[in-house]
Amino acid sequence: MDQKTPTAARGGPRPTFQTVDPATGRPGRTYEGHSAQEALEIARRARAAFASWRGTSFAERAALMRRAAAVLRERRDEFAGLMTAEMGKVLFEGRAEIEKCAANCDYFAEHAEAFLAPRPVDMGGPKAAIVFRPLGTVLAVMPWNFPFWQVFRFAAPTLMAGDTAVLKHASNVPGCALAIEEVFVQAGFPKDVFRTVLVPSRDVRGLIEDEAIAAVSLTGSVEAGRQVAVQASGALKKCVLELGGSDAYLVLEDADVAQAAKVATAARMVNGGQSCIAGKRFIVVEAVREAFEAAFAREMGAIAMGDPADPATRLGPLQSVSARDEIHRQVRESLERGARLLAGGELPDRPGAWYPATVLAGVEPGMPAHDEEVFGPVAAVIAARDEAEAIRIANDSPFGLGSGVLTADLARGERIAAEELEAGLSFVNAAVRSDPRLPFGGVKHSGYGRECSPYGILEFVNIKTVLVEG
Template identity: 45%
Template structure:
């Protein structure tokens, strides 16, 4: 019989009841997974780009066929409200279609002439890519990395978060149903030691990570020691800037959606609300009122806007951050409580009078908590926005094109959203700077991250 210390257990965060347990991978299982990934790469790299694209279309079809099963698994394992879970599956299927249609052109050979010689740029695969993925978007995060990796001719070995092992196994089943050859897409329930062994193994060519800063630092250091390419998409404490000329209706609706989607558990969510003095009171009053209208409840209920947080320890950590911020002088405008009873629920919270030295400003709040900070003017708002170790994305709400350009030119982040909340889309690159990581996902940038961009010189003889 396997002891709890040797298993990863998935727990329903809505009621605290165990869903399933899965043993951690043994050394032998890791060895077999690495060998399959290596063998899958050697086979897959010789499949034409057009054939790879066709398989991605098949995957999109399979995802739509199994959409409800996948959405229900996401809902049960990490507590995402069911409407949002269905949207995640739909977005993931659309990703497959987009890369199948547009990706092959991004991998075409490029020709140029240098003096009297011809030069050719070829986009070759690297090998087997190890992916360490998080629980908050258990399908989308996996596919937004895997789809371009596979189209480029690499294989992909997934190590998913321990609390979404049901999602991980189901994703593997969907790839199998779509007809991908053995080893092209694999998954393994590896321990931290197992991940370290995989990174050091010569059969792994590169690593991609979506997770915390701490995880990115540890895995990035190991990849660096092995001289292996890595892409890191880490945390964020994104500023949401509301200027005096903002459309209040737009500002409030974007703020609520940008902060409380997925119960606030989004790397690129709006977290620090930096509001210019002239509009601060009106925005705050309307924002607090709108947040009060959000319905918290069973994530399986079609009417729920907020579900439970994914893990009990994360709720406790968030609550401590809120309490520290209040002790430091912030004002509690709404929420701030762990909901009594079963389940991992935390009330939608708004903190006012937050200043730069406070916990809610300096740290990432990974849950349904918004922190409002007053800015004297636009220059002060910019300084506050950039006063962070993170640099994932930012939102600016303004009616002025000149102000929008000013902020776009000076914000220190990977994505700027004017009059809208942050989002990701396969047509444009996604990623951050500073401690939010490096490298890019999506678009042609993400497709080429794990390519050997090979230059071939040809003499004219």
């Protein structure tokens, strides 16, 4: 729908969603959304579609899901360009995101039946089994930073489990939200199995409380997670929350400093630093601190800002000027409190939401770069005396999403990753990333529940005991 769509005859006023090109600050396309009542009616139609969708076979669902993967690949450049226009993602990363969504669809098409196969239980007499049955309609409240991946990460396992889905996407990516619904329509999914509603955040509560919605999945800020958790618990509905992160990477004294700097740069700069699992705190043992700071500053300083529509660009604009200004505030206040600027840190003299790759050293508690999540291309280097202090600093955070260890001793790195770091994901000598085969999620203020892998598909099913006597 666009701005020429007539106003709803009933259901109250429709909201308007104005997109803005982050590269220029100029307005883009305007979309007319759904009234709160229209959104509820869409959710109820999705719940009605569940009655028949739940009875389809895994083979039927898998064929449709593979077709969705094909549609994504066929329209890859179109969808990547849409992300560039609405939230500034560089074309290179947008294309990779669409392929990742398609691979996720293929993965769950292939494995969902095995993941949800009945599990016999030996009761020494009665026949017993654990079976997995869909819950109903799941509401997804999703963010702008990975406009397609965050949704497909949720949607592929949810639909393959036999649930239906309603998407409430971030308000600055309405075109992406509607395009995702188009993918499922074009792939041949039955009507109303996956629906998008364009509504403001204030209308989410009404959806959660409606009987049409069985459960909620949210990826977003800690505050958004708190609100949804309260609303879902009040309605006695399950939710999965993937929230913020302040991912710590430990650089130990035996690390290859040059390689560590490359991994750190890759970790920090994913999606222009606008990722919950982007590395943000680099905790470096004093013995290699100076060498690492120099190598890291060289790597980050070599990343040039450029046109996000150019396939060669690796750093485009941030998602909005207001977000850029908040990041600059965090940098400025950290410098005022004693941090050292090793690279970047200056506002470009150009329109749009631009900010350079930035490295701050000497970061300590009391500085925004230490205490807050910096959602952009700014890395904080924190000194530690030794391994034990590095682990303590890493865990001294309200967040617990991703983490990393950079070391030449793989056994040492595995021990720290597996046993010491308080996070949902811990990688050794690699940047943290999500993968359909691995469970994804955090602890502490980074949320709860898991996406991806067999654990992800189990989040929105009824894990049911069946016992037959006689």
